[in-house]
Amino acid sequence: MSENKLPWKIKKYKARFVALSPIHIGTGEVLPACRYVLPPEGQDQGWCLKESFSAGLLAEGRISIKDYMEKPLSLDMPILKRGVDDGNFLYPISFTKAAREKLKKEVKPFVRDGFGRAYLPGSSIKGMLRTALAFSFLMNEEQARKNLLKQLDQLEPKGLIEKMNNVSPKNIKEIRKKNAARVSLVENLFRPLEKEKTDPKYDILRAVKVSDSEPIDTPLVVAAVNIFTSKGSRIEPLSSDTPPTFCEVVDPGTEICFEITLDEGLLVKLGESNPSKIRIKNHYDLLSALQDHARVMVNIEKSFLEKNGVNDVWDKEYEQGEDADYAIVRLGWGSGWTGSSLFPILSCDDPEKETPKRPLSRKIVISSKGEPRAMLGWGKLYIEEIPE
Template sequence: MKHYTLKLTAVTPFHVGSGVKYSKKEYYVDTKTQTVTLMDMNKVMGWIAEQGHEALVVAFESFMMSRDDDDIRDFLTRRIRMPEAVQKSCVMYSFKCGGTFSRNRSKRDLSAFMRDAEGRPYVPGSSLKGALRTVLLVKMLLDGQFQYDINAGNPKTTKERLETAAERAEKRLLHKLNRTKYSNDMLNSIMSGFSVSDSLPFGNDEIIPAMKIDVSTGGEEVPIPTMRECARPGTELCFSLTISEETERFIGVSYLKKAIDEFGDYYSECYLSKYPQEFAENMDGCIFLGGGSGYYAKNIIYPMFADDRRKALEAVASFMEEQFKKQNHKHNKDIKLGVSPRMLKCTYVGGRLRQLGLCRVEIEEKND
């Protein structure tokens, strides 16, 4: 076994979701202090029940069911007169909102970041391992280690063709250990000897809310009604990376570093170059992590076509057209634009639109 320390630095905001979503009634924004505060609604309901007044219960139900943008702090203070000390005891946590709500005062449901048992944000090792796995597959594909056959299996739709090819590529490229006689067995994957620890938890002072904004190739903004807790730019996280001797024969750390470097070049040239120069980023040593970072950041379809970008574009545009036919997104027009899907996933950071999920990786071998 070889052991490494992997340092991850957020270049732009990234979101690793817990699956928990808070309604806009469960938090309030103090525009003076630029702070978002999440309330523990179970504690709020517990206090209301303890008062033994049916009118308070009815008022709370009415507040929660209303479609208005009512403020939970105003409701607790003015409507049911909950003491300030009790309100403080019902607070789960707070974080700075970085001006997000001064640009757009309309609140949205808030998707929470992954948190540990003590409520501290962290990044699971499985999330980072998945991101590194994508980067490794992209390099293997660009190196020509898998030949794509669009007619393999003769599936009926573009979606089926691409999914079948991607599955075949992953098995061909990763299932090399021959531990069992079954090629589909995950024990045969070289990634089984590639272990990434969870990060250490970090503080709420590193969390910001990020509104999702799609950006077209012409630079037009399309706000999406989605708000996420994100790690802010500059957040630094440490992980332990362990690679078994068996896996080192195929993907040692030097190969991983090269894959990361080449991924940035490939992403910039193949995708980011289709958008205005203002969205360019220094991609040296960078990967994409977390939800909402876009199709290119997490998909191996384009590199599966190697240098035949035209066929890749046509295949993905066809797939998108099939997937969103009812929504009439007109992905058949993506071919003319030279990119599909055609929207860059962004958010505002310090008054500037930037991509979501970009992180820089540094890897060093641990000294025994």
């Protein structure tokens, strides 16, 4: 086949993600507490056990159904003192002090491969890119933003943005309920105007492929997370009766690598038929969109913490540097509406300004005393071209 029949130009990029705060990407499942073995006092490393081993303890009557469902095990316990075959350890894991002291009932596991190794799914990263591209486009194209607002309002009897600005326990489920028409409006930002070209094969992100990451080679950590809500000038737990949520998280400082592939020829072809929608030429467009998104969410979250007297939870590392070769991102569970929705850019004329109408609750990692300790989901992303 002649070269002129192969117009696509493939560019590969190495992406390096550095966790700045605890990161959790879950499976949608939970594991009973007895799947976890706490380390002896003074040691850091515990374990997650294979399901068959924990179920065997229950079947043999060595633990009660109550303990099976509610309590982690310990290597000091009599039922384990006889030793556990290494084949029954699924993967090593550490525990925060809060998790060691408070863990019961269940843990949200991090997504893992068939060998029990944690990794970042390419689909989660691509979803983050998609949100940032749409956010940046709407931030820089006022008419497109007004058009989308009008279309969204036409879908809702009382207006979606009005509902989100007046969120309450009564309407939160309605707001969060998946709505195919809403999704379609946002997806059309990535596709040409012509009706016959609004199907997924014309989506410009077809030309962007994101691999699953390499396995994360350091043990994850079980952390305790609580929901805090703003009350005047302070934050407090949403409910004093609600126990923390326990989840496996990537420790801050962990570096994780994956690949991004751009079909630059296809980007050009799809961009030509998509002149007034989202366009991508190269990886700099991805970084630029992520940086636009970062500047808005950083200001909102920093302002929220300052207004509620928990400045020590904020880290300057979360702030997007000017002319930087990286982008600050939020990824996974707990990144909230700033990290995974378009609401900040649609809800008011100044999206960077914190307003009383915005959501007042945040998921925050807690200390053993139940105090706010760290935000979830913050990271730094570098993208560099792989030489041919």
